[in-house]
Amino acid sequence: MDQPLVSPETISKAKRLALAFQSVFGQSFRRSSDQRLVLEHIRKCSGQDGPIFVVDKEGRFDALRAAHIDGARTQYLIIERQLELARRDDEQKPKPKAKTQ
Numbered sequence: 001m002d003q004p005l006v007s008p009e010t011i012s013k014a015k016r017l018a019l020a021f022q023s024v025f026g027q028s029f030r031r032s033s034d035q036r037l038v039l040e041h042i043r044k045c046s047g048q049d050g051p052i053f054v055v056d057k058e059g060r061f062d063a064l065r066a067a068h069i070d071g072a073r074t075q076y077l078i079i080e081r082q083l084e085l086a087r088r089d090d091e092q093k094p095k096p097k098a099k100t101q
């Protein structure tokens with residue numbers, strides 16, 4: 001008998017984690033002003049909108065700074081990925097049927 005690729009316990013933990021991220025950061029269509037402020041700050045601090053490749057004063061590539069920026073970007077992308085998983089989970093839930101009279 002084939003073993004499932006993902007155990008039910010893992011799925012449960014993954015869903016719980018995604019929903020916890022959603023609880024902390026909200027979703028783009030229903031974020032509080034505090035959630036928007038914090039997520040925008042994290043985005044800015046992670047260098048999400050700037051270049052990874054940075055040169056020093058002498059015009060040489062700064063590999064250490066690039067690694068630092070790349071690591072910070074990774075953390076922001078983890079947040080976005082978890083929020084995407086939570087959105088997918090919400091979208092896959094069956095919608096209640098409208099009552100007919």
